[in-house]
Amino acid sequence: MLRYVARRVLNMVPLLFGVSLVSFLVIQLSPGDFLAEIRLNPVVSGDTVEQMRRNFGLDQPLHIQYLKWLWSILRFDFGYSFAYQVPVGWLIGTRLLNTLILNLAALVIAWTLAVPIGIRAATRQYSWSDNSLSMAAYLGISTPTFFSGLLLLFFAFRTGWLPIGGMTSLDHELLPAGARVLDVARHLIIPATVLGVGAAAGLMRQMRGNLLEVLRQDYVRTAKAKGLAERPVIYKHAVRNAINPLITIFGFEIGGLLSGSAILENVVGWPGLGQLILESVIRKDLYVVMASLMLGSVTLVLGNLIADILLAVADPRIRYD
Amino acid sequence: MALAWQQLRKHRVAMVGGAILVILYTLALFADFIAPYSLDWSDRGHFYHPPIMPRFIDAAGHVSLRPFVYETTLADPALRIYTIDARKQHHLRFFVRGEPYRLLWILPSNIHLFGVDPPGRIFLMGTDQFGRDLFSRILFGARVSLIIGILVVGITIPIGMVFGGIAGYYGGRIDNVMMRLVEVIIAFPGFYLLLTLSAVLPQNMGCTTRFYMIVVILSFIGWAGFSRLIRGFVLSLKEREFVLAAKAMGLDDLRIILKHVLPNTSSLAIVVATLAIPGAILGESGLSFLGFGVREPCASWGNLLSAGANLINLGRSPWLLIPGFFIVLAVVAYNFLGDGMRDAFDPRLRTG
Numbered sequence: 001m002l003r004y005v006a007r008r009v010l011n012m013v014p015l016l017f018g019v020s021l022v023s024f025l026v027i028q029l030s031p032g033d034f035l036a037e038i039r040l041n042p043v044v045s046g047d048t049v050e051q052m053r054r055n056f057g058l059d060q061p062l063h064i065q066y067l068k069w070l071w072s073i074l075r076f077d078f079g080y081s082f083a084y085q086v087p088v089g090w091l092i093g094t095r096l097l098n099t100l101i102l103n104l105a106a107l108v109i110a111w112t113l114a115v116p117i118g119i120r121a122a123t124r125q126y127s128w129s130d131n132s133l134s135m136a137a138y139l140g141i142s143t144p145t146f147f148s149g150l151l152l153l154f155f156a157f158r159t160g161w162l163p164i165g166g167m168t169s170l171d172h173e174l175l176p177a178g179a180r181v182l183d184v185a186r187h188l189i190i191p192a193t194v195l196g197v198g199a200a201a202g203l204m205r206q207m208r209g210n211l212l213e214v215l216r217q218d219y220v221r222t223a224k225a226k227g228l229a230e231r232p233v234i235y236k237h238a239v240r241n242a243i244n245p246l247i248t249i250f251g252f253e254i255g256g257l258l259s260g261s262a263i264l265e266n267v268v269g270w271p272g273l274g275q276l277i278l279e280s281v282i283r284k285d286l287y288v289v290m291a292s293l294m295l296g297s298v299t300l301v302l303g304n305l306i307a308d309i310l311l312a313v314a315d316p317r318i319r320y321d
Numbered sequence: 322m323a324l325a326w327q328q329l330r331k332h333r334v335a336m337v338g339g340a341i342l343v344i345l346y347t348l349a350l351f352a353d354f355i356a357p358y359s360l361d362w363s364d365r366g367h368f369y370h371p372p373i374m375p376r377f378i379d380a381a382g383h384v385s386l387r388p389f390v391y392e393t394t395l396a397d398p399a400l401r402i403y404t405i406d407a408r409k410q411h412h413l414r415f416f417v418r419g420e421p422y423r424l425l426w427i428l429p430s431n432i433h434l435f436g437v438d439p440p441g442r443i444f445l446m447g448t449d450q451f452g453r454d455l456f457s458r459i460l461f462g463a464r465v466s467l468i469i470g471i472l473v474v475g476i477t478i479p480i481g482m483v484f485g486g487i488a489g490y491y492g493g494r495i496d497n498v499m500m501r502l503v504e505v506i507i508a509f510p511g512f513y514l515l516l517t518l519s520a521v522l523p524q525n526m527g528c529t530t531r532f533y534m535i536v537v538i539l540s541f542i543g544w545a546g547f548s549r550l551i552r553g554f555v556l557s558l559k560e561r562e563f564v565l566a567a568k569a570m571g572l573d574d575l576r577i578i579l580k581h582v583l584p585n586t587s588s589l590a591i592v593v594a595t596l597a598i599p600g601a602i603l604g605e606s607g608l609s610f611l612g613f614g615v616r617e618p619c620a621s622w623g624n625l626l627s628a629g630a631n632l633i634n635l636g637r638s639p640w641l642l643i644p645g646f647f648i649v650l651a652v653v654a655y656n657f658l659g660d661g662m663r664d665a666f667d668p669r670l671r672t673g
Binding site for chain 1: 501502504505506508509510511512513514516517518520521522523599603606607610611626629630632635636639642645648649652653656657
């Protein structure tokens with residue numbers, strides 16, 4: 001098992017090379033660079049633009065730029081953001097935390113909603129509650145997050161119960177520590193609910209399907225025939241087995257912790273990684289985009305690895321060489 | 322195949338989904354005819370106008386069998402308040418002469434399903450900031466949003482099948498190299514890659530060119546995952562007797578892959594397709610909403626929603642959210658249909 005993990009981690013290295021190369025190429029594909037706008041400005045002289053080009057290292061041939069970038073990555077120096085003039089690592093770090101808070105909250109909401117509801121729907125199959133929950137789940141997976149985000153924002157705008165977008169209120173800095181946490185939590189409600197309920201819908205369908213399949217199995221019938229009450233049968237035996245495939249999904253969701261909320265952050269104005277990458281892509285802020293893409297890919301690949309490990313841990317039938 | 326079709330028809334929910342889709346696609350196909358106004362027609366005097374529904378009872382309380390609308394005038398441009406002029410009624414007429422267009426892109430015509438004589442207006446779903454009728458734009462936007470899914474899947478499935486089929490059939494080094502490439506593409510978070518690729522497109526592309534490029538980009542994201550699925554399936558298929566028999570008969574590899582192995586993956590492909598189409602629809606609307614996908618003056622449902630992104634506008638003009646409900650409707654219908662197809666083609670994959 002350890003050898004399998006080590007092999008996977010080693011495989012990640014060429015994979016990440018490939019990812020970095022593709023990100024670099026994709027950015028270079030777009031016409032113009034970061035200085036394109038400044039060049040159009042008649043006030044700024046050509047010499048200044050050339051000087052800026054040299055400063056940013058944009059005048060080097062492409063492969064030199066790529067190799068230099070790669071070399072500094074290996075020393076954990078992600079370069080400077082052209083737009084913000086701060087180290088990219090620092091810029092991404094702050095935004096990373098915000099995105100993590102949002103996605104973790106959504107994860108918690110999704111799982112605490114999906115598992116009980118899925119169990120309930122499966123144990124009362126074809127009843128009124130099962131049908132209505134399934135219908136709600138269909139709606140949940142079909143609604144784009146930006147649309148439900150807009151709807152909730154509209155609702156908040158009309159009723160004034162919840163803050164509209166952003167992560168902090170205007171007087172956030174002046175509040176005492178406890179109130180600051182509450183402030184962020186209030187702003188967290190709408191985006192986390194949108195993401196969490198959307199994810200819960202898909203998870204609930206899976207849970208319900210898995211549990212239904214498990215309940216049809218012979219060992220469940222045996223347990224009931226032996227005289228076990230309904231509850232221990234369901235919770236002690238059936239659910240434990242039904243949850244197995246969901247563990248893999250959990251691993252994938254860990255992989256999506258950084259990138260899953262990209263659109264929603266832009267709609268709601270949550271200052272996270274998704275908003276940063278959108279801005280940087282528009283402005284062709286080269287190093288920020290590449291670092292974000294690399295970060296997103298690393299997280300995704302690690303998430304896949306965790307999913308496979310969790311599956312092996314949970315299911316003794318699965319053995320890796 | 323016929324057996325699966327029969328089983329599909331018994332699945333009520335899937336039939337409902339299919340019916341909804343047929344209606345939506347018909348609306349999109351005949352959008353020029355059904356919409357009272359054309360795609361870029363605008364009435365600058367009636368911007369952000371609330372929806373106008375035909376009435377049957379006029380101000381004095383008389384019931385009229387012919388539905389009619391009242392004329393409205395802009396009373397307050399800042400607050401966007403319109404006053405109704407109860408003296409001027411315009412009856413709703415069917416098969417009116419309006420903007421010229423080409424029915425099904427061939428027959429020139431200028432007859433629209435319904436309309437009112439100018440200066441009366443029939444804005445069934447209100448107007449946007451330029452005074453363009455939202456209902457008409459939704460119908461034209463349906464063309465883009467609904468076709469994208471089919472085009473993307475139409476490109477992804479063949480490419481993924483061939484790629485995955487070759488990788489799975491040959492195994493060994495070829496398989497290794499091909500899957501490495503696929504893994505690099507899969508390693509990218511989908512939305513980030515979509516965003517970056519669409520931002521790469523030059524600004525001054527025409528509407529249609531941009532549309533085709535979005536299709537290409539969406540397909541680029543999709544084929545990798547699909548080819549991995551097919552490859553896994555082919556790996557297990559290639560040990561079966563019919564493949565050994567084909568080899569013994571002396572068929573060359575390509576023919577075996579294309580004519581014998583891949584058709585057996587078709588049930589998997591169909592199931593994946595019905596799930597991929599709504600994914601493509603959602604992806605395209607997300608991109609267009611952010612301004613990276615289909616752009617003005619072309620309409621797509623995501624595009625139309627972006628007009629409602631500004632909360633102040635949205636607060637005063639909530640009808641701007643209506644295109645979103647169309648997106649939900651189309652995706653729900655595809656999901657219904659997809660579940661039904663899954664149950665019909667592979668009972669092992671049932672979600673209950």
